[in-house]
Amino acid sequence: xxxxxxxxxxxxxxxxxxxxxxxxxxxxxxxxxxxxxxxxxxxxxxxxxxxxxxxxxxxxxxxxxxxxxxxxxxxxxxxxxxxxxxxxxxxxxxxxxxxxxxxxxx
Amino acid sequence: xxxxxxxxxxxxxxxxxxxxxxxxxxxxxxxxxxxxxxxxxxxxxxxxxxxxxxxxxxxxxxxxxxxxxxxxxxxxxxxxxxxxxxxxxxxxxxxxxxxxxxxxxxxxxxxxxxxxxxxx
Numbered sequence: 352x353x354x355x356x357x358x359x360x361x362x363x364x365x366x367x368x369x370x371x372x373x374x375x376x377x378x379x380x381x382x383x384x385x386x387x388x389x390x391x392x393x394x395x396x397x398x399x400x401x402x403x404x405x406x407x408x409x410x411x412x413x414x415x416x417x418x419x420x421x422x423x424x425x426x427x428x429x430x431x432x433x434x435x436x437x438x439x440x441x442x443x444x445x446x447x448x449x450x451x452x453x454x455x456x457x
Numbered sequence: 458x459x460x461x462x463x464x465x466x467x468x469x470x471x472x473x474x475x476x477x478x479x480x481x482x483x484x485x486x487x488x489x490x491x492x493x494x495x496x497x498x499x500x501x502x503x504x505x506x507x508x509x510x511x512x513x514x515x516x517x518x519x520x521x522x523x524x525x526x527x528x529x530x531x532x533x534x535x536x537x538x539x540x541x542x543x544x545x546x547x548x549x550x551x552x553x554x555x556x557x558x559x560x561x562x563x564x565x566x567x568x569x570x571x572x573x574x575x576x577x
Contacts, residue, residue: 352519382561386502393552393570394502399563437502441561444516446492446504 353442357449369425373438383421459483461568474541479553486534493538497549
């Protein structure tokens, strides 16, 4: 079965750019979504179809996907962006999640 | 606005079954698929399966095939997920979510989650 891999943690200083990667075989040929989850809350969709932002998601969130790696980029990271981030790929009608990356803003 | 409201927390004994409901509002229920995703304590999100909005057909993750049943009541706009033969490893928060017909079928709205605890 298909798998996607994320780094367990990423740290960033406030105002800087955070990049969270998601790797999988030929991932660039698939659509990737990204979800933000804060402690005790349900996940929130922040990027879909590799690069699109749902209504209400700040412009500082962006995405890319090429080759074997998709990347979620948060520009001008704020303290409120501290959360777990999950990538998700759609493969053969299965929704596959990465292991999640804990973003720490310090 | 779109809302997915799930049933309350459950405590079950090993070997029992649990059925979680998800009441949808704010959109045309039968036009969109509903998914079920679970998250064990401190663990990743894990997709369990979905039910098509168009024809009501269900598809399940291989991991849960044979133990999970996803159904819906379109007249009441409620989705259901039933998991049988529960074991301690099934202790988790279970989420319903709706998907949209964009590339990759992203899950754009999620319920608040239902904690299912399996303990003797």
